[in-house]
Amino acid sequence: MxxxxxxxxxxxxxxxxxxxxxxxxxxxxxxxxxxxxxxxxxxxxxxxxxxGSLLDRGPLSLREREIVIDRTCARTGCEYEWGVHVAAFAGAAHLTEEQVRATVRGAAIDGCWSEAEQALIATADALHDRATLSEAEFAALSAHYDDAKIFEIILLCGFYRTVSYLANGLALPPEERAARFPVA
Known part of the structure; x- marks a missing residue:
């Protein structure tokens, strides 16, 4: 329950x-x-x-921002915040059902992502797993994003990990209109 x-x-x-x-x-x-x-x-x-919330519009597109946030929340098991973002922004960010599912159940190399988006997913995964980026991961990110966007990506990963800790640690119940994690 x-x-x-x-x-x-x-x-x-x-x-x-x-x-x-x-x-x-x-x-x-x-x-x-x-x-x-x-x-x-x-x-x-x-x-x-x-x-420190990064609730303002930064240098990333809405789509890029939501991919980073959704993947970070999914990796921390934070259905609360993931569900809020998917419900509020997935449509406007033009994320397909396959891509929304892939933020939870997919891999960075999945074919539903462009090369630039694969770099976003790989960055969120690396920061979640190791709290750093390898030279190869940073090079892949740098091939698609300038310094301002790289800062924003890393900041978003860190901030939404904190948000996930809050939502998970406080046992926040899902919002009424929020999405739920896809079943396996």
Whole structure:
């Protein structure tokens, strides 16, 4: 049986005006995610989370960004965050059902990915497995991405590993409209 409530209670509405404003800015008017409601209950954690969150648009395309995030969350076993991202962004990122499945069940060399996307998957895998990139892995990444994008890719892997630790460690239940990991 899966967890239905997080280990730390989330904030409940009505939210303090400054928290509501932050939720509105991040969620663009949609109800706040459970993760945000739990984090916002601890002012220091919420402030640090938002400060390093990479929630802004960076130098990567939405598709590149989502491939990195989805693979990182899948590798950490974080169905919560993976499901939120797949539900919210897979369509806009033009990820096919096969590619969404491959973020969880596939390999970097799968034919559903372009060479550049294979480098993204391989980078997320290497950082997850070894917390570093070999010279060959960095060369493959550098063949497709400039320095600004490489920084963003590595930062996204690290940040979403942290998000995964939070969601998994706090036992956040899946969001109502979130995707679920594909079965084997």
């Amino acid at each position: 899966s967890q239905t409530v997080p280990r730390i209670a989330p904030l409940e509405p009505p939210y303090a005006p400054e928290i509501q404003e932050q939720f509105d800015r991040i969620m663009r008017g949609a109800p706040p995610l459970m993760l945000f409601r739990v984090m916002a209950g601890n002012a220091r954690a919420w402030e640090k989370f938002r400060a």
